[in-house]
Amino acid sequence: MRVKRLHPWPAGIAEAEAIQDRLRSRVELTGPDTFTLVAGLDVHYRGGDALTAAVVVLDAATLEPVEQVVAHGEAAFPYVPGLFAFRELPALVTALERLTTTPDLLVCDGYGLAHPRGFGLACHLGVLTGLPSLGVGKTPFVGTHEPPGEERGSWTPIVHEGAVVGRALRTRRGVKPVYVSQGHRISLDVATEQVLHLAARYRLPEPIRHADHLARHP
DNA sequence: GCGACAG
């Protein structure tokens, strides 16, 4: 599939933050509520700056993989909380460009709206591709939330600077919740519903599990 | 001012 490339690459923190502030206005918080092909994205670090990006496309109905691609590359930015996306974006975009199928939804490893400037990796990938996207974080980042009930499906809002920016969602009874936030062209209700559907058996959504496995064992 | 801080 075709993906917009990243502009002049940010030379430092201030430039990277400026890009996020500019692209943030392009995010749309409503969109489709059903999907046919769902892609999971993940990156595995292999020492130094070397990394491998993986994308696995699943049939949304059966959760069977229909296509998988990898792209080897290097971290394109130092790790700075809030600017994490700039490390992985180039390799992830290269992998997406190698897809012959076009997914309906991108499931990203990290945050979307629940971000210091409201523009995490999931938003960035959504805007660059124009596709609906959502983020699934494994540990809390910004905002505060109450622990959700122990039952699968229970959730609590994540509140940051007075606004709801995501949800702590229990995908498995008695297991740590995951943190869901909107990326692009999706509502928080639909994002939550999709994560729950995609994580019927394990804590993390199936697409991310597949992408994680592929990135580790190319 | 200090500490915490997605992966």
Add this chain to the structure above:
DNA sequence: ATCTTGTCGC
């Protein structure tokens, strides 16, 4: 993210 063993529980 990654360096890393055993252990508890379903």
